[in-house]
Amino acid sequence: MANQTNTGNPHVDLAYRRKKNAEEMKHQVISFVLMIALTLIAFFAVGYNEFSHWFSVPFILLLAIVQVAFQLYYFMHMSHKGHELPSLFIYGGVLVAFVTVWAFMTVVWW
Amino acid sequence: MSTVARKKSLIWDYLTTVDHKKIAILYLIAGGFFFLVGGLEALFIRIQLAKPNNDFLVGGLYNQVLTMHGTTMIFFAAMPLVFAMMNAVVPIQIGARDVAFPFLNALGFWLFFFGGVFLNCSWFLGGAPDAGWTSYASLSLESPGHGIDFYVLGLQISGFGTLIGGINFLVTIINMRAPGMTYMRMPMFTWATFVTSALILFAFPPLTVGLIFMMMDRLFGGNFYHPAAGGNTIIWEHLFWIFGHPEVYILVLPAFGIFSEIFATFSRKRLFGYSSMVFATVLIGFLGFMVWAHHMFTVGMGPIANAIFAVATMAIAVPTGIKIFNWLFTMWGGNIRFTTPMMYAVAFIPSFVMGGVTGVMNAAAAADYQYHDSYFVVAHFHYVIVGGVVFALLAGAHYWWPKMFGKMLNETLGKITFWLFFIGFHLTFFIQHFLGLMGMPRRVFTYLPGQGFETGNMISTVGAFFMAAATIVLLINVIVTSVKGQKAEADAWGDGRTLEWAVASPPPEYNFAQTPLVRGLDAYWIEKMEGKKGLTPAEPLGDIHMPNSSILPFVISLGLFIAAFGFMYRTEASWGLAVGIIGLLITLGSMFLRSVIDDHGFHIHKEEVLEAEKGVKA
Known part of the structure; x- marks a missing residue:
């Protein structure tokens, strides 16, 4: 959807689309790294014995919500x-x- | 591929069709058949209750007939008939050549059909479900035999179909509107379909969850609802009504849409307050999710829950009232023609308002303790469902019949049907309000003499026979019309406002030779008022891309039908598990075939389109 142009010729604004795609790729990589980090934190929160369930369960639910938002907005392009x-x-x-x-x-x- | 090469036998054509107009006819035939079955069951109920101590249908058999009447009428008559209207009209009303996913459209129909057939197989295989159409877990878990299993599995199969249909219409309406057809230029029936489809999307998953829990409990040793094993039967009631209340709006919003079209057409006026109608439709859809617990006032949720749900329920009367006044104002000052559809529409207003008023009475939680489980409730929901939905379906069938089949239904016979049905309906259900207030309980198969119920029940039974007579006249009308009916023109009623009246009756396979340009609300009326014969095209004439027919939707659904039998008899028959697995393999195998076979469809060439259009214009 982001690449829609008014002309039928896809080469017209190639430079613009290159830049746009590079930016897009940067976002994807950053959110991918963040999501892996969030997953590790979730595992840690459950595995670390010092935390009570009253902290870790709501905490990983919160992480889950953040992950869903990343998934929808960065990987599935809902921000476009x-x-x-x-x-x-x-x-x-x-x-x-x-x-x-x-x-x-x-x-x-x- | 040429037109000649595509000719095939009628039955094979309908088994494999992905054309929304033919699928509409399939829905109409199948839904009409189940309507007759459910109507017959209603007659049996009324015969049993005609006099005290009757022994026509006793005990368990009465429970089965009663359960199947409700289940059949809601899931296998009203729902498919609503889908018949949507399929016949909505794609044409938005200027599209088909729905977004023609294959899924066919799949939705066949899933519904096999679900309905599966449920009705129960009559011949040891008894039908007998726990009421709501199938409360406390009753249904204790029900012996396989009746409830037929209910659970049959509704799951047809539920898939409904969900698929709903999503298909959402995508169609969002993505496939003709150029210029903005949201606020969509005909009211299209709007109703849009909101209904959204309700289907959100309301059917809770039902699916409820049914899967029930299936686990009954067939696979689960204990979601077994109190003795730590379950809770009330969970079923909540899940069922979280689905069940939106379901009644899923039925009645398209009915509102149909009447909005009819009022505007036969008053020769633009629909009064179009934008407020859209707003009211969306608001009803939204509020429909906030009121489910008003079906459970006597469960013991406590005064706070009851009060909140009572107020939320009463709030729905506001948007509904907006609609009623808009219809009245549409007629006001209009050039009214009392055709058969218009007579249903006019009769709908007082009938439905009565159902709405008793609805508000039921919503008053304290008073509901008196009405609960009495014939007052039976009278209330028949007033809204028959007086609203069935009137609309009959009106819509008469209104769009020429568009679907190319022939006008006979008006005289149509009006006889109307009067018989209208009188029969009020005769049957009006008196039931008073029977309920006098204390007659619902779902009980008999009553004793001397309680004052005799006269009322006899009147009610007589009314049911009036409705049966109306249905017979309608069937005669259909037969007579198909044999020697008068051919319908494109603008069959002469006053068509929306796009479907601009294409031939019945429309060509591709609907529009050229996609039309929509220049306002009531697009076709605008063109006619400017003295034009047809629509303004939005594209040059060219080849038209069409989807290929496919037998796969039928086979996918047949596989689930077979699998359901297998899993139901899994524990008591040696072949059970094997048949279940074979059924699933048929379904999954045909889904796999659908994925790997490249099907690019075909083109109808420009010359063929020109040829076909010439035939129509001449």
């Missing part, structure tokens, strides 16, 4: 133009799921 509707549906689904779980936790069962 033309992804408004997928975002709408993802956030709509998250909202509905959140309200449902929230209702269970507050008024239905406890």
Whole structure:
């Protein structure tokens, strides 16, 4: 989607697209490294005996959320133009799921 | 490939078709068949209840007929008929040549079809499910025999189909609109389909989860719902209604869409308050997820939960009210023609409003303790589902029949159908409000004399026969019309506003020879008002790329159908496991074939398109 041009000729703005792709690649590598780091931290948090479950479980859930965001925005290009509707549906689904779980936790069962 | 080479037998053509118009006809036939089956079951229920102490259908058999009536009508009649309308109309309304994924469209149909056939096989294989259409776990886990297994597996197979269909329409509407067809120029039925598909996307997964838990408990020794083993039967109720409440909006939003088209067409006016209609549709869809627990007020969630869900439920009356007033204002000052579809539309307003009012009554949690599990509830949901959805499906069938089949349904017979159905409907269900308030419980197969229930039940049964008579007249109408009906023109009603009325009846395989340019809401009406004969094209005439037919959707679904039998009899028959695995192999094998076979489709050449279009214009 990022490479859409108004001309039918793909060579016109080759230089621009080169630069754009290089930048893109840099982001991908950085987020890839970060994700590996996050995974290692998660393993450490579970394996390290000094942390109680009350810390490590919410902590790795938080890491998971960060990883999902990386996955969607950097690897699956949701930060690019033309992804408004997928975002709408993802956030709509998250909202509905959140309200449902929230209702269970507050008024239905406890 | 030329047109001649593509000719094949009718049955093979329909088994392999990926054309949305033919899939619409398949949905209409299959959904219509299940509608007749469910209607027959309804008649049996009413015959049993016609007089006190009746012995027409006793005990367990009554429970089976009652369960199958509800399950069939919701999942295998209303849902496919809604899909029939969507398939027949939506791609043409947005100026597309087909849905986004024609292969998946066929797969969705065949999964639904085999799921329905599987469920109904239970009648011949030891008894149908008997725990009500809601199949609450406390009942269904204790149900002997395989009835509930048929329910669980049949609904899973057809649920895949529905989910596939919903996603397909979402992608179609987002990606395949003709140039100029912005979101706020989409016809109301397309909008309804869009929101409905989003609801399907979010509502069916909870059902799938619930059904898989149930399957584990019943067939594979699980204990999600077994209280004795640490499970909880209430989990099923929540999962079922988190799906079940959006499900009623999945049914009724397309109904609203159909009526919006009909009101505008036969009032010869633009739909009043179009943008508020869109807003109301989206809001109803959203709020539909926030109210599931109002089906469970008496479960014991406590006063806070009941109060919150009661208020949320009542809030839905606001967008619904917006819609009702918009329809009334559409008619106001319009040049109204009382055709058959318009009569259903006009009758829908008071009927549906009554269902809505009893809905708000049920939403008052304290009062609901009185209504719960009584005939008042039965009356309420039949008023919204028959008075809303079934009226809309009948209206839509009459309205779009010429577009789907190229022949007008007979108007006189259509009006006879309408009056019989309308009178029968109110006769059957109005009195049930009072039976419920007098204390008649639902789902119980008989009652004693001297409780004051005799007259009311007899009236209700008579009404059911009126509806049966209406259905027979409709079938006669269909047969007479197909034999010697009057040929329909492109703009069959003369007042068409949306794009489907600009193409021939029935439309050519490729829908539009040239993709149209949409210049506003009610695109075809705009062109007609400017004195033009057809649509403004958005592209030059050229070769048209079409998808190839395929038998694979049928085979994939057949494999799951076979697998379901195998796994159901796994523990008691030596062949069970083997058949289950063979079924899965058929499904996975045909999915593999679909992945490896390169299928580029074919082209209809420009000359053939010109030839076909000449035939239409002449």
